[in-house]
Amino acid sequence: MKEPTKQLSDIGDVTPETFREQLHQIADWIADYRENMESLRVSPNAPPGSIRAALPVEAPETGESFEKIMADVDRVIIPGMTHWGHPMFLGYFGWTTTAPGILAEILSAPLNVNAMTWRTSPVATELETVVVDWLRRWLQLSDKFGGVVFDTASVGVVHALAVAREEAATSVRKMGIAGRTDIPRFCIYTSDQAHSSAEKAAIALGFGEDNVRRIPSDSEFRMDVAALDKAIRKDLRQNFRPLAVIATVGTTSTASVDPVAEIAKVCREHKVWLHVDGAYGAGFAILPEYKWITVGWEEADSIVANPHKTLFVPLDFSVLYVRDLERLRRVFTLVPEYLRGDTVAAEKNYMDYGIQLGRRFRALKAWIIWRSFGRQGIAARLQENVRLAELFASWVKADSRFELSAPVVMPVVCFRLRNSDDEANARIVETINASGKSYLTHTKLHGRTVMRLGLGNILTKEEHVRRIWDLLRGF
Amino acid sequence: MKEPTKQLSDIGDVTPETFREQLHQIADWIADYRENMESLRVSPNAPPGSIRAALPVEAPETGESFEKIMADVDRVIIPGMTHWGHPMFLGYFGWTTTAPGILAEILSAPLNVNAMTWRTSPVATELETVVVDWLRRWLQLSDKFGGVVFDTASVGVVHALAVAREEAATSVRKMGIAGRTDIPRFCIYTSDQAHSSAEKAAIALGFGEDNVRRIPSDSEFRMDVAALDKAIRKDLRQNFRPLAVIATVGTTSTASVDPVAEIAKVCREHKVWLHVDGAYGAGFAILPEYKWITVGWEEADSIVANPHKTLFVPLDFSVLYVRDLERLRRVFTLVPEYLRGDTVAAEKNYMDYGIQLGRRFRALKAWIIWRSFGRQGIAARLQENVRLAELFASWVKADSRFELSAPVVMPVVCFRLRNSDDEANARIVETINASGKSYLTHTKLHGRTVMRLGLGNILTKEEHVRRIWDLLRGF
Numbered sequence: 041m042k043e044p045t046k047q048l049s050d051i052g053d054v055t056p057e058t059f060r061e062q063l064h065q066i067a068d069w070i071a072d073y074r075e076n077m078e079s080l081r082v083s084p085n086a087p088p089g090s091i092r093a094a095l096p097v098e099a100p101e102t103g104e105s106f107e108k109i110m111a112d113v114d115r116v117i118i119p120g121m122t123h124w125g126h127p128m129f130l131g132y133f134g135w136t137t138t139a140p141g142i143l144a145e146i147l148s149a150p151l152n153v154n155a156m157t158w159r160t161s162p163v164a165t166e167l168e169t170v171v172v173d174w175l176r177r178w179l180q181l182s183d184k185f186g187g188v189v190f191d192t193a194s195v196g197v198v199h200a201l202a203v204a205r206e207e208a209a210t211s212v213r214k215m216g217i218a219g220r221t222d223i224p225r226f227c228i229y230t231s232d233q234a235h236s237s238a239e240k241a242a243i244a245l246g247f248g249e250d251n252v253r254r255i256p257s258d259s260e261f262r263m264d265v266a267a268l269d270k271a272i273r274k275d276l277r278q279n280f281r282p283l284a285v286i287a288t289v290g291t292t293s294t295a296s297v298d299p300v301a302e303i304a305k306v307c308r309e310h311k312v313w314l315h316v317d318g319a320y321g322a323g324f325a326i327l328p329e330y331k332w333i334t335v336g337w338e339e340a341d342s343i344v345a346n347p348h349k350t351l352f353v354p355l356d357f358s359v360l361y362v363r364d365l366e367r368l369r370r371v372f373t374l375v376p377e378y379l380r381g382d383t384v385a386a387e388k389n390y391m392d393y394g395i396q397l398g399r400r401f402r403a404l405k406a407w408i409i410w411r412s413f414g415r416q417g418i419a420a421r422l423q424e425n426v427r428l429a430e431l432f433a434s435w436v437k438a439d440s441r442f443e444l445s446a447p448v449v450m451p452v453v454c455f456r457l458r459n460s461d462d463e464a465n466a467r468i469v470e471t472i473n474a475s476g477k478s479y480l481t482h483t484k485l486h487g488r489t490v491m492r493l494g495l496g497n498i499l500t501k502e503e504h505v506r507r508i509w510d511l512l513r514g515f
Numbered sequence: 516m517k518e519p520t521k522q523l524s525d526i527g528d529v530t531p532e533t534f535r536e537q538l539h540q541i542a543d544w545i546a547d548y549r550e551n552m553e554s555l556r557v558s559p560n561a562p563p564g565s566i567r568a569a570l571p572v573e574a575p576e577t578g579e580s581f582e583k584i585m586a587d588v589d590r591v592i593i594p595g596m597t598h599w600g601h602p603m604f605l606g607y608f609g610w611t612t613t614a615p616g617i618l619a620e621i622l623s624a625p626l627n628v629n630a631m632t633w634r635t636s637p638v639a640t641e642l643e644t645v646v647v648d649w650l651r652r653w654l655q656l657s658d659k660f661g662g663v664v665f666d667t668a669s670v671g672v673v674h675a676l677a678v679a680r681e682e683a684a685t686s687v688r689k690m691g692i693a694g695r696t697d698i699p700r701f702c703i704y705t706s707d708q709a710h711s712s713a714e715k716a717a718i719a720l721g722f723g724e725d726n727v728r729r730i731p732s733d734s735e736f737r738m739d740v741a742a743l744d745k746a747i748r749k750d751l752r753q754n755f756r757p758l759a760v761i762a763t764v765g766t767t768s769t770a771s772v773d774p775v776a777e778i779a780k781v782c783r784e785h786k787v788w789l790h791v792d793g794a795y796g797a798g799f800a801i802l803p804e805y806k807w808i809t810v811g812w813e814e815a816d817s818i819v820a821n822p823h824k825t826l827f828v829p830l831d832f833s834v835l836y837v838r839d840l841e842r843l844r845r846v847f848t849l850v851p852e853y854l855r856g857d858t859v860a861a862e863k864n865y866m867d868y869g870i871q872l873g874r875r876f877r878a879l880k881a882w883i884i885w886r887s888f889g890r891q892g893i894a895a896r897l898q899e900n901v902r903l904a905e906l907f908a909s910w911v912k913a914d915s916r917f918e919l920s921a922p923v924v925m926p927v928v929c930f931r932l933r934n935s936d937d938e939a940n941a942r943i944v945e946t947i948n949a950s951g952k953s954y955l956t957h958t959k960l961h962g963r964t965v966m967r968l969g970l971g972n973i974l975t976k977e978e979h980v981r982r983i984w985d986l987l988r989g990f
Contacts, residue, residue: 053613053614053615053887053888053892053973054614056546056549056550058614059546059549059614060542060543060546062614062618063542063543063545063546063617063618063621064539064542064543066542066618066621066622067535067538067539067541067542068535068538068539069622070538070621070622070624070625071531071534071535071538073625074531074534074625075531083634083637084637084638086637088633088637088641088862089641089862091637091638091641091642092641092644092645092862095641095642095645097645097648098649098652099649099652099653099885099886099889099890100885100886100889100890101889101890101891102889102890102891102892103886103887103888103889103891103892104886104887104889106615106618106887109615109883109886109887113622116638117638117642117879120636120637120638120641121626121628121636121637121638121639122628122634122635122636122637123626123628124626124627124628124629124635124636125625125626125627131635132629132635135627137624137625137627138528139528139529139533139534139537140528140581140584141624141627142624142625142627143537143538143541143581145620145621145623145624145627146538146541146545146620146621146624147541147544147545147588148620149545149612149616149617149620149621149624149829150545150548150549150600150612150617151596151598151599151600152599152600152610152612152616152617152620152829152830153596153597153598153599153830154599154607154830158563159558159597160597160599160606160607161595161596161597161599162558162559162561162563162566162595162596162597163559163566163591163592163595163596164596166563166564166566166567166570166595167566167570167592167595169567170567170570170572173572174573174574177573177574178574191666191871191873192870192871192872192873193873194870194871194872194873195670195870195871198719198870202718202719205721211723212721212723213718213723213724214723214724214725215723215725215726216700216701216717216721216722216723216725216726217692217693217721217723218692218698218699218700218701218721218722218723219698219699219700219701219756220700221696223693223694224693224694225691225693225694225695226691226693226694236849236850236872237870237872239849240847240849240870241870242691243677243688243846243847244673244677244719244720244870245719245720245721246680246687246691246692246693246720246721247691247693248686248687248688248689248690248691248692248693249688249689249849250689250690250691251690251691281694346873348873354624354627355627355628355629355873355875356873356875358873371718372715372718374711374714374715374724375711387563387564387567395667395669395670395673395712395715395716395719396666396667396669396670397667397669397711397712398666398667398668398669398821398823398830398831398833400830400831404592408584410574410575411574411575411578411579411584412528412578412579412581412584413528413578414574414575414576414577414578414579415574415575415576415577416576416577416578417528417577417578498528
């Protein structure tokens with residue numbers, strides 16, 4: 041923006057001058073927070089309820105000053121946070137903040153548009169199409185696939201399976217599935233390593249969580265395709281209707297990758313929808329050495345990728361691709377009268393592709409961070425995460441007190457103390473987390489508790505990985 | 516944050532010094548944008564596709580500079596936007612940006628936590644409980660109601676009706692509703708003025724859009740309760756199962772308010788779930804003169820309010836209240852193995868209350884804006900919007916060429932040119948919007964096209980309302 045031509049007499053609550061000063065104060069606060077982060081505890085150790093106890097129960101009757109609120113941010117908010125951006129935060133799928141990602145999110149704040157129709161913000165709509173297309177190419181999906189941005193992969197799979205349901209029976213959108221004798225009992229298949237969003241979708245869509253079949257996985261935590269085929273055949277004999285298989289690329293515990301191409305064959309044979317949950321893993325397709333994970337995707341009906349996990353976009357930004365996106369539109373488009381004028385001759389109205397009408401200008405942050413890094417920059421950062429994970433895994437392997445609990449497929453390492461019980465492993469994680477020095481998670485694999493390290497933060501350097509290893513060896 | 520104690524050697528992509536400089540540049544950009552906004556067109560007038568045509572189809576292979584990206588923001592993004600924050604933007608429910616709201620959203624950017632469990636960010640969880648409770652008191656709901664923050668009211672009503680469905684039949688969560696002979700055909704009732712999210716929820720949950728009964732409204736666009744009762748009785752005779760009534764407080768076209776207390780009586784008689792869609796209107800309950808709108812809410816099973824519409828919180832921030840929130844948890848809680856350690860002894864894990872696991876730290880922005888304004892400050896700003904709407908309506912009434920098309924209940928004014936056809940009214944709106952001078956919407960009431968003005972932006976002053984009136988009188 042150049043040369044302000046007009047000073048508004050009043051920006052509603054503070055003068056333009058004061059607002060500008062406050063913006064600069066926040067700029068310094070953010071820079072300080074980020075430079076200072078490493079000196080903070082990674083997460084607090086206060087008991088539940090202690091933050092609420094430090095805050096007034098009643099909302100204030102009159103306005104409070106910026107200074108007072110910022111003092112409370114420093115006093116209550118920062119010490120109460122688990123700092124996901126801390127270089128020693130190694131939990132879950134260690135996603136990351138980045139300088140351009142923060143700037144991009146900040147830039148969206150004053151815009152505050154609703155990207156429900158093209159007309160309500162042409163650029164938010166068209167830029168969404170642009171970045172969804174960039175990502176599609178990175179994922180090596182053909183242009184048969186079209187995408188839409190949602191908040192989360194859990195919402196994405198609800199939409200994908202709604203399309204599957206529509207196409208598997210007559211007039212579901214119009215007449216529903218309740219109380220109809222011509223609607224079969226639908227089943228969903230996914231591995232025992234898959235995300236709980238499968239059950240949440242089954243609950244929401246009316247399939248029922250008991251009709252999610254958890255297919256066993258092999259020794260490396262990949263869906264057993266023979267077991268899948270057997271389960272489908274059994275259900276067919278018992279008059280269930282196999283509706284969809286959810287294959288996972290990057291499972292939640294170990295980042296294992298289901299054999300999508302083989303699963304696709306089973307799906308084709310039984311005419312079952314194939315959804316690929318690449319919420320975590322799909323982003324790695326940008327790396328040539330991970331091209332193998334994309335085999336079979338082109339056979340899928342839908343794919344989810346979460347760039348807020350692996351592709352540096354700030355939360356929330358999840359993309360659902362559907363082969364022929366029009367199939368999704370047919371299930372969800374509904375144009376109310378007060379928006380009818382908006383939808384004439386529009387390029388695309390993203391509200392037609394899902395449940396939500398209110399939609400933030402999410403494309404902006406993806407566009408900025410992806411341009412800032414470029415494909416090569418994204419790839420280099422992912423490769424560094426993989427390198428650090430492999431380095432850590434090599435230390436685990438070389439130390440007779442520890443053992444790896446799963447192959448390192450993506451930058452996630454599952455490991456445990458050899459010859460120890462579940463509690464000993466869980467206790468290490470809890471002790472480290474309580475110390476504030478780092479943050480790990482634990483999970484269960486083959487019935488045993490293991491520790492788990494997720495690398496995704498660009499602030500996490502080799503020195504930090506050495507530091508957690510030193511902490512672990514101290515037990 | 517005080518005294519940075521340690522300079523990270525590298526913040527991953529730019530030096531701390533450069534990042535700080537860029538933050539200050541963005542601070543000035545935002546201040547300039549806001550001061551300068553009035554000199555911008557409210558919305559562009561380029562045909563669909565022209566923005567995409569100005570942008571590269573392929574993502575860049577290597578990173579691009581901050582300066583280049585910001586130049587493109589000025590060149591492509593800003594001219595392509597519909598500026599919802601512009602004082603002459605008078606479309607939809609004219610929500611607003613505010614200085615503290617922008618600062619609050621900015622402050623969230625470097626944090627980027629996932630508020631799925633208490634442990635993944637204790638303060639995000641506890642602050643959500645705090646602000647949801649502040650709002651509950653403002654809405655004059657008893658503490659029987661508990662709330663959870665979603666992105667939109669559309670997602671809120673899906674969750675509310677999922678609970679209704681669970682309680683209206685046996686083991687829906689476990690066994691679903693498909694292919695079961697003991698599940699009735701569920702019906703949903705809402706007025707012909709209600710939001711299309713009713714149908715979207717009916718589609719998602721498997722009720723079917725044909726099973727949403729649109730009940731006629733009276734001359735002032737409020738649901739006809741006798742017609743509702745009649746429709747329910749008819750459905751009961753025909754073996755449908757009336758599941759829920761959605762009463763609206765602040766309908767989308769005219770902001771009319773359904774007679775909730777009378778509707779509640781009908782719901783009680785027929786044991787039907789009552790959902791109050793106060794997405795737009797509920798926020799006005801903070802004003803003593805709007806206390807009348809809250810009558811009957813305490814009888815509801817669920818209520819949605821969207822503070823991103825009327826209570827100054829940046830998009831997205833919608834709260835679903837359920838009488839006994841545990842009912843919602845029972846339908847959606849699912850704790851996967853890798854999160855089990857997180858959920859022990861936690862205060863509340865908001866992921867248990869809905870479909871999404873990924874959840875932004877939304878509470879922070881509500882807490883900051885509500886503290887900045889205080890209850891009185893919020894009330895005064897809403898009252899000013901009401902005053903401006905009534906002022907505009909008084910001009911319409913006084914001018915024989917125009918007529919009001921609906922009572923002014925909240926700061927929304929529907930009006931039309933007297934003795935004119937639909938096209939003439941639509942054409943005025945389209946001409947004004949194409950001029951870039953303002954932005955209005957049109958809608959249909961009693962089968963006729965009317966123009967519509969929504970006031971909610973704190974930058975919109977009496978001078979702006981006079982300006983749109985001058986534009987309108989010029990036709």
